[in-house]
Amino acid sequence: MKWKNALKDYCDYLRIERGLSDNSISNYSLDVLKLIGWLEEHQISETPLTITTEITQQFIYDVAKKMSPRSQGRIISGLRGFFNYLVFEEYRKTNPLELIESPKMGRKLPDTLALEEIDSLIGAIDLSSPQGERNRAMLETLYACGLRVSELTNLKISDLFFDEGFIKVTGKGDKQRFVPISDYTIKYINIYRKEVRVHQKIKAEANDTLFLNRRGNGLTRAMIFTIIKQLAELAGIRKTISPHTFRHSFATHLLENGADLRAIQQMLGHESITTTEIYTHMETSFLAETINKFHPRRD
Structure with missing residues (x-):
């Protein structure tokens, strides 16, 4: 079996059997391609079926010199x-x-924003421009629903079930979940839809996309990163923040206020509760309070 054929079969497996997104598949492929490139560079003719632990160990040793421990762990896992x-x-x-x-x-x-910092960041938005109403609605949605940036850019008008108090979110691997949305956030989305979006000339392919750029097309991930970075500078926030900071803050604030970890897991769309625990750094005092309140032998 040749490397090229093995990698193609693996990608098909990830797409069809595992239901992974193209972005995730590309990341997994990159790990294998690095190994293939290293073998070619060192003129090693092992195939996917004959390569040994010793050779893979040497490859990892070589690449480790140029990588952080986190990157090393990522390539070993891949x-x-x-x-x-x-x-x-x-x-x-x-x-x-x-x-x-x-x-x-x-x-x-990642850094977490306090509620006052989120208010300050949103307060830095220039609401005199049409983009201001859009940006406020976007940031309120990021924080209120704990969305990934890709989930925000892909959010459709047909995904809004405001009468029921939910939005339908398409996450990793095209897996869908329903996330509650508050009347507070619905208000700002409706202001954007009825006062700004309705007046735009919208591209046919973006007709159902909720948040649009000035040209009537969907926003890119990079554009949302830029918007948040600029607002952080205006608000005087010196933390390193990104769209994901709002997702992390969403989970952390819910946990600190007593929300159930399993409920947070469902809203974030995590398959494993372990992942949710990583995103929600639990304070020792909160854990102690939980034991004292709920454990049958607390007295």
Whole structure:
């Protein structure tokens, strides 16, 4: 089996069996392509079926010199997934990365915005321009619903179920979930729709897209990053923030106010509760309070 064929089969598996997005598949492919490039550079003729632990270990050692521990862990995880697929399909008997450990790393948590900082950032929006009403509605939606930036850019008018108090969100792998939305946020979305969007000349392909740029097309991820960065500067916020900061703040604020972790998991669209725990750095005092309040042997 050639590397090219194995990688194509693996990508098809990720797309069809795992339901991953093109972006995720591209990231997994990149890990395998790095290994292929390294083998070619060192004139090593091993195939996906014959490559050994020793060779993969040497590859990781070589690339490790140029990578952070987090990046090393990412490439080891990516390659382990590729070879697990080959074992699963019975092309190989063992995974050459089975005994290779990922580097130890600290849990990196993004900055969280306090409610006052979110208000300050939204307060820096220039509402005298049509884009101002759009930006306010977007940021309120990011914070109120805990959306990923891609989920925000892909949000459709047909996804809004305001009478029921929900929006339909399409997340990673095209998996859909319903997220509650407050009347407060609905108000700002409706202001944007009825006072700004209705007056735009909209491209046919973006007719159902909620948030539009000046040319009547959907916004890019990069544009939303830029908007937030500019507003942070105007508001005097010196933290490193991004659209994801609003998602992290959403989860953290809910948790701090007593929301159930499982409910937060569902709203964020996480498959694993472990992922939710990473996004919501729980304060020790909150954990102690939870034990004292709910554990049957608390007295």
